[in-house]
Amino acid sequence: MEKEVTIYDLAHKLEISPATVSRALQDHPAISKKTKKKIFELAEEMGYRTNNFARNLRNKNTNTIGVIVPRLDSYFMSTVIAGIENTAGNLGYQIIISQSSEQVKKEASSANTLFNSRVDGLLVSLAYDTEDLSHFDIFLKKKVPIIFFDRVTDYDGCMNILIDNRKAANEATRHLIQQGCRRLVHLTAIPKRNVYIDRLEGFKQALEEAGLPYSEDQVIIDNLSQEAGVRAAEIISKMKPLPDGVFVSNDNCATVCMITLKKMGIRIPEDIAFVGFNNDPVCKVAEPNLTTINYPGYEMGQVAARSLISHLSGAVNIHATTAITLRADLIVRASSMRIKSS
Amino acid sequence: MEKEVTIYDLAHKLEISPATVSRALQDHPAISKKTKKKIFELAEEMGYRTNNFARNLRNKNTNTIGVIVPRLDSYFMSTVIAGIENTAGNLGYQIIISQSSEQVKKEASSANTLFNSRVDGLLVSLAYDTEDLSHFDIFLKKKVPIIFFDRVTDYDGCMNILIDNRKAANEATRHLIQQGCRRLVHLTAIPKRNVYIDRLEGFKQALEEAGLPYSEDQVIIDNLSQEAGVRAAEIISKMKPLPDGVFVSNDNCATVCMITLKKMGIRIPEDIAFVGFNNDPVCKVAEPNLTTINYPGYEMGQVAARSLISHLSGAVNIHATTAITLRADLIVRASSMRIKSS
Structure with a gap:
């Protein structure tokens, strides 16, 4: 050189x-x-x-934010990252991105690398199976702030940015009940992380509020991939009596499940109504268009970056705030419209 | 602190x-x-x-790679970034990500910020309207290597990683012709960047090889969004005679165009056959499933990161290679199957 x-x-x-x-x-x-x-x-x-490097050595800050996400190749996560990058860029910060590939071991090693890179702060969406959070202790010891988003946790006063998953799931399920559905199924991932735990709770709660029975048979657990949608369609088609409403934790899985059932001769929404989650572009391609919860990923990224940088600049102390909850509304489309007037 | x-x-x-x-x-x-x-x-x-910082100051390298992409919130780009992160992470490099939001001005400012962060190398997919490349001159002056991927250019010996867009488009169009289509339309973006120029060339070439006429009316230019798919459907439905085959530069736009035409009573593939581009998850949700070109985004990211890091470690000199062309195959699905035996 x-x-x-x-x-x-x-x-x-x-x-x-x-x-x-x-x-x-x-x-x-x-x-x-x-x-x-x-x-x-x-x-x-x-x-x-x-000489950013020499200057950073003196100033003790690097104007970089570390970001750890479970996986980069999901539409939802890519919108969150676009929001983080947009806000951080406008405020003079760069982002260093790492993916845990849903493995706690990789998450810990990413955290360690970002720590040694002296990021000024960390934005984390947790891996599927992360229970032990000790790989983040080094940050707190050095007073490097951490904000969790989407897949959050209760960790030593760190701020969480999330949606009210329970409320959203309740609204989705209630909507199906209002459309006349009585035999409901929830298709989701293992309820380990907040997002899946809370959605399952919201589902159960809505059934209870409507006086409908609940049993574990009504929950299908899989990894929410397109293939999981095919597998779930096979399970659902064999249920007796046939369910009349399905609430799925992910649009991509929901749409494939829906079209697989259609191929078996089951009518959507007349026989089975569907509600998904996220509002991915896929909703508008599916026939019928998929009713879903609009998860504002871009806004979540912006809020996460803005909160962290406000804290770093001393404008706001994030430790005074436990959580920021973003609005997530139900978007009703044809896949759940059994009552034509609604 | x-x-x-x-x-x-x-x-x-x-x-x-x-x-x-x-x-x-x-x-x-x-x-x-x-x-x-x-x-x-x-x-x-x-x-x-x-003390990475102090050490980097001595070693003159930061073990970071800068990445500039037009936008982060596209499925294709998120798979490329996942591939880059995976390979870079395994080889001990971090990635700093920036998006140009399709604006040359933002691209130049991102390049400048990454330069001052002393990234060891740069991976770039160009914005829509970038013509002047002088914002990259500072990198070459300092011998900081640049590799372009997907949206590439001819710039002072820099390596390009791409697919053969002309060949892929030719194959897509030829497939439609083999399925009996004679009145073909190509739906794409303004042919400014290589990807759109080459796909248009491949489309024209296939028509010529088949002895079919070509006129500019057969090309619909828009921004390839879902909304553009709706607009294109309206244009196509009014064409006289109705086209019988459409090749679209993007799956998301293709699927929405297809289902909008279906709503007008046009049968897919009997009246109009469709071929998209990228192999996004949306292809398997669309009814009929969309025939497309499989664009290997994850592999492109891996190859880009590996090439750059091999050069940085002195193992390979990328300036000896002009381009790496990845395999991109046609995946035939129901949206183009007019001849049932094929």
């Missing part, structure tokens, strides 16, 4: 003092616009790089 | 020499396992951080 260009090189070339160059590069008002322009142009021409 | 823990603190506490601590932390074979264990445990307990 070539020798790094310094302010002394710029000063020498322009025959001015290094102090003037330094002040100009910091946009100091004492330096004339004309001089600044000259210096900026030469800096660019010579490939001068502001 | 608290005072940083140093190897001297660890040495003092354990009553051993700083040199022993330093060697143990570097896993030097001269230090016994027992001593290493003692030191590692204390390092963790006291929150010692390997």
